[in-house]
Every structure is written in C-alpha cells, then in structure tokens.
Amino acid sequence: MARQYFGTDGIRGRINADKMTADMAMRVGQAAGCHFLRGDHRHRVVIGKDTRLSGYMMESAMVAGFTSVGMDVVMTGPLPTPAIAMLTREMRADLGVMISASHNPYEDNGIKLFGPDGFKLSDEDEAAIEALLASGCQLADAPDVGRARRIDDARGRYIHAVKQSLSNDIRLDGLKIAVDCANGAAYQVAPSAFWELGAQVVTLGTNPNGKNINHNVGSTHLEAIQSATVAANADIGIALDGDADRLIVVDEKGEKVDGDQIMALIGSQWAADGRLRGGGVVATVMSNLGLERFLQGKGLDLVRTKVGDRHVLETMKAKGYNVGGEQSGHMILLDHATTGDGTVAALQVLAALVKSGKPASELLHLFDPVPQVLKNVRYPSGSAPLEADSVKRAIAEGEGRFGDKGRVVIRPSGTEPVIRVMAEGDDADTVEDVVDTICGAVEKAAG
Template sequence: MTRLFGTDGVRGLANGLLTPELALQVAKAAAAVLAPESRNARPVAVLGRDPRASGEMLAAAVTAGLTASGVDVVDVGILPTPAVAFLTSEYDAALGVMISASHNPMPDNGIKIFAAGGHKLDDDVEDRIEQFIAGGAMSFAATGDRIGRVRIADDAAKRYIDHVGTAPENRLDGLTIVVDCAHGAASVVGPEIYTAAGATVIAINAEPNGLNINDGCGSTHMDALQKAVVEHSADLGIAHDGDADRCLAVDATGAIVDGDEIMAVLAVGMKESGTLTADTLVATVMSNLGLHIAMREAGITLRTAAVGDRYVLEELRAGGYALGGEQSGHVVLPQFGTTGDGVLTALLVMDRMAATGRSLADLASVMTTLPQVLINVKVSDKVAVALSKSVLDGVAEVEGVLGDTGRVLLRPSGTEQLVRVMVEAAEPDLARRLAEDLASRVGQV
C-alpha cells in the first residue's frame, strides 16, 4: 500500500483519493492507536475543519468512525488548525482531527491528526495507523451505551481567541492592517482577534462559501493583498492560507515579507528580550541562505530540520528551543502552541512593530534575501527522480558552479506528485539558468 500520510496528514482530491470510506477508516484506525478502549470512561476527540464544501462530507465520515470506536466527539466547527491543536489540549482529548487541505485548491481536502496535548504525530505513530488500515484490523466496535456521542462546542472559538489574545505584550492601537483570510478558517476569528488587540483591521477575502477557499487569494496569491495595503495606506498586510496555520506579510510599500524574514524579525526581538532559548532559531532546509547569514551576524544559532512544521517541532522539543518555522510562513512558538499558527505570528509581528515604533520594512531589513528560484516539476515517480544518474550529475554540476556562494536543493513534495527544484545564487539570472537546467533533467525522468 502506498503511504497515506504525507508531510502534513492524509491529503488528496476529495471524493477521489480521499473518500468518505477512507476517512472513516483513518478515524477508526486513529482511535485504535490514540484512544484505545477504556472500561472507565469514553475517550474524547476534538474535530474541526476549514470551510471547504467537502469538509462537511469528510467530517461526517470521521465522526462516524470515531463514535463507532467508542470515542466521544467534541465538534468545534470551522476554526484554524492551530485552534484545533490548542483545543485538543484544552479539552483534555485523546486526539484531535482537522479536516483541511491547508493552501491546496478547493477540490482537495485532507485529514490532520493530533495526539493528546495537541501534538503532531511522529512517523512511527502514523505508520501504526496505516498498519491498522492496511490490515483491516479496526478498533473495537462499540455497541449500546458504549457508542460515542457528539457534542457541539459552543465555547471553542472564544477559548482560542482568549488564548491567542494573551500573546502580544503591547497594544496595537495606531496600526492599520489589511488581512487576507483566503476565504478560509481565518475568516472566523482572525479579524476579531486583531481588532481586539487594538489594530484597525481591513479584511479581504473573508466571505467563505465552501467553494472559494484559496481561490486567487491568501498566502499563495499575494497580489490582491499587496494592492490593498498600498490603496489603504496600511502599515502592513497579513496573508493566511485556508486553515490559517501560516502567515506571510506585506510591508507598507507592498513588498512581500516571507516566513524567513518574519522569523528573523521575531528571533532578533526575542534575543533582545532574553526569551530566545539558547539564542537558537530552528528553520528548515528550504530557508534562504540570507537567513543563515543574518542569524550568524545577530549572534543567533540556526538549526535546520526537514521540511514540514512537525519536523521543526521535533527539533524544538528536542532542544527546548523557543522559535522555529518555515519560509512558507509556518512559525511555531512552543510557549503558545504546538503547531504553526498564522494568527499568533501576525500578532507577534505587530507586537514587535508596536514595541519598537519601527516599520515592518525596517525590521525585516535585518535579513537580505539571496536570489532564490524554486521550480515545481510534475513527475510520475518521485523515487525514480531521486535515483536518476542524470539528475544526480546535474546537482553535482550546479554545486560546482556555485561553490560556497549559493546552494541547490531537490525535494519531493509530501502532498503532490511534484519535485521542487531550488537554487540560490548571488545573481538572479544565474540562479534562474541553473534551476531551469536542473528542472529540465528532472522532467525527463
């Protein structure tokens, strides 16, 4: 059986790869691994989703699988992924389930699973869940009064809003922000949280109808936000993805501030305040070389992890570090949460602006981004690409050209049939030429 779990849960075309039947199996297997039968009390699972239409269908299947396994379901409705992780801990649940495909287009969907405490699953736990599915051995079938019950959690959004609202130390009065909610889960709580913190909020793409999530908006389509920030003379813009676990920004000039730059801003501020544990930031192999240089100059150690915020989390937990994240905008602060949280990240960026009186552009200037070209190449076999002599020779040739002035990275996507070709170099034209040459080799495999 092909591995179901990718970089972030089980993801695919809703009712194509990801059917209600599969969702039910995943839920029953997750219950077997994370919420084994208890004779004293029924275990509890928290269930949330983003607004995409297929979430209704898949949430119903997950609910059926959990309750059939004797698990009570606390349905928190449409909320960001980090809210579901937080509420899994808050409600003392055995597991949490988020129905979302994050930044993917509307036809896709996914199932993200959290263990007790709201922690993402280790690879071995995912493997055990897959073994249950492959072997057809499900958790015990509850009958009679052992069947799980469903409760709608009317207080869920308020609990999350109150929790995140404690993060900024300064009021945000005087700051004007444009927030692009991607017609996703941020639409439910994002503008309310920013307004409560004192900011003047202009919300765009905040009218989800189940079909428009990530459609030409949000963190994967920044043009509308850039335009709106300039038109409204705002201090900054914030772009979320469909489930609001990531955050990208736009400064007052309309220039994009990516996840690397956001981490640089927060890391320097935390080092100054003495809250950056061991003066260490955790990033991924995809982070720009400019972040490495900036952190070295700031006296901050940069540790790298594999791509995926759960791998960042593993490194954070192993070292007890206080800040980590990805270039894509997943930023993790273990003091406040167990997963990337785009709303929290935005609050802390604005908190830094309020504390220093500096613009976002000025704060982000601590880092100079090296020209980076990223090309997504559609492939039929990611393994064959990794073993291809032509591709390996191409990588060696690029490394020979760049020396220590840049770098090259090939990474298979964890959620799609893509290989990502990334080249950084001092000159953009050189980075583009080398990336295109290497992408051509990948595409020929």
C-alpha cells in the same frame, strides 16, 4: 515501508475521489479512535474544520466513525488548525482532528490528527492507524457507543489564548491592519483578536461560501492583500491560508514579507529580550541564505531540516529551540502553540511594530535575500534520474561553482514524479545557469 494514506501533513486528496470519501473518513475515525482508546476513562475527540463545502460531509462521517468505537465527540465548527491543537490539550481530549486541505482549493480536503499533547501524530502512530485501516476495528457494544455535542464557545477560547501570547502592556491602538483570512478557518477569530487589542481592522477573505476558500485570496494569492493594504492606507497587511497555520505579511507599500523575514524578526527580537531558546532558529533547506547570514551576524544559528513543518517541529523539540518555521509562512512558536499558528505569529510581528515605532517597510526587511531559483522537472514514473552519473556530475559541478557563496538543493517530491531543483548564490546569472544545467541533466537522464 511507504504509507498508503498519510502524507507529510495528514491525509489529503480530492473530495469523493481516491482517499477523500465519506467512507474513508468514517474508517479513519474508527481506526484513530481504536488506536487512542487507552485507559478506563471516558474517551473524547475534538473535531474542527475549515470552510469547505465538503467539511459537512467529512465531519459527519468522522463523528459516525469515532462514536461507533466508543469515543465521545466535541465539534467546534470552523476554527484554525492551531485552535484544534490547543483545544485538544485544554479539554484533556485523547485526540484532535482538523478537517482541512490547508491552502489547497475547495475541491480538496484533508484530515490532520493531533495527539493528547496537542502535537501532530508521530510516524509510529500514523503507521498504527494505517494498520487498523487495513485490518478493521472492534466496534463498541450498544451501551458504549459514543455521544456527540457541539460547543459554542470555542472561538472565544481561541481568541483569548492567542491574545495571551502578548504581554498585557501591548496594545494595537493606532494601527490600521488589513487582514486577509482566505475565506477560511480564521475568518471570524483573526479579525476579532486584532480588533479586541485595539487595532482598526480592514478585512477581506471573510465571506466563505463553501467554494471560495483560497480562491484568489490568502497567503498563496497575495495580490488581494497587497492591493487592499495600499488602498486602505493600512500600516501592515496580514495574509493567512485556509486553515490559518501559515502567515505572509505585506508592508504599508504592499511589498511581500515572507517567512524568512518573519523568522529573522521574531528570532532577533526574542534573542534581544532573552526569550530565545537554543541559540537560534530552525528552518528548512529552502530558507534563503540571506536569513542564515543575518542570524550569524546576530550570533545566532540557523538549523536546517527537510521540507515540512513536522520536520521543523521535530528538530525544535529534540534540540530545545522555540522559534522555527518555513519560508512559505509556517511559523512555529513553541512558547505559545504546538503547531504553526499564523495569528499568533502575526501578533508577534504587530507587537514588534508597536514597540519600534517604525513603518513596516523599515522594520520587516531585515536582510536582502540572495538570488534564489527553483524549477521543477517532471520525469516518467518508474525512472530514477537522480541515480544517473551525469546528474550527479552536474550537481557536483554546480556546487563547485558556488563554493561557500551559494547552495544547491535537489529534492524529489513526495507526492508526484517531480524533481525540485533549487540553487541560490550571490550572482544571479550563475544561479540561473546552475539550475538550468542540472535540470537539463535530469531531463536527459529521465529520457
């Protein structure tokens, strides 16, 4: 059954419209709190947020919701999403909440929930919370209302944890690093972690004002970090997104290094060190064919999932892999974190840079991506163009033109009436033509 509130990564929307209101936040707190009131211990939830102006409103409303059903609340202030996952498990909390809309603009906000194990909630948990949102919750008796407190050492705990992801012999002395924190959740912790390990750090996107998160900075606006890296003569540039669960790198020349290249580096390095589990890497259907060929050349597998870091994580847990991610920059390293962590992934890249002694431009471009084209086709709500025979024929013909030298991926959006058409192959002209032909068929079928 389709869910009303939860999407692919929690609940998200424009603030004070639709789902993202103070009333809704309070109700989610009540519903999630009731669902996790298990056992006779004193129950606790950890709440973090990014730097959006609306974070104050949403945090206060969720505190009211959780305490009203008898949960104690610990507030951390602005911290990366993976920090909340880590603290939830470390503090033996029953639930963790991250108030963030990730890489979206400040007008949006969202709610991400973590279970006591630090992993994002299952579909079953989310469905149960939605049911409680519809039916309402039993409020606590007066003596059982929860308490709320804010902790001051959360940043230090997280910095210590991410530094522990490196062996003690790794130092970043002599490295000059440009770091773009997107005016978001990592604006204090990421530069501090790199500096404490010995790096010279040049920062940007570290002056949040409530409205500038992700605004022309961060992993989705790379022009800022590319310019800053070259201008500072830095060895490498690190770009995070608003809640710091995503990483994109640029080399010393300002050239982009996407998630596929980062997975290639970490996967091959861990395999060489005997640390890679599962015999390969988990990625989505959007990862470039070049990554798959590179890993095959190393005797490693690439296991593909549906788009979304939760699908990557589910496959990693089910099949015993410890390295996975997305082309967009979500890097999941299960030896060190229970969700995507841009800072932890960045430290793995920096460690490889130190060990190799090579410039980033040589180390980080491990394969040549094959030409890849992605186009979106919007269709009238209610129509089903992918069911048309003409579209099915166009897709089959496109796949036939590639054979084993390329791929076609057709993906309906989960949030809007859009069909995403992606193709990749060795010949750029063929790729472009296949995508255009399929898009044309979809448009015609959709009327």
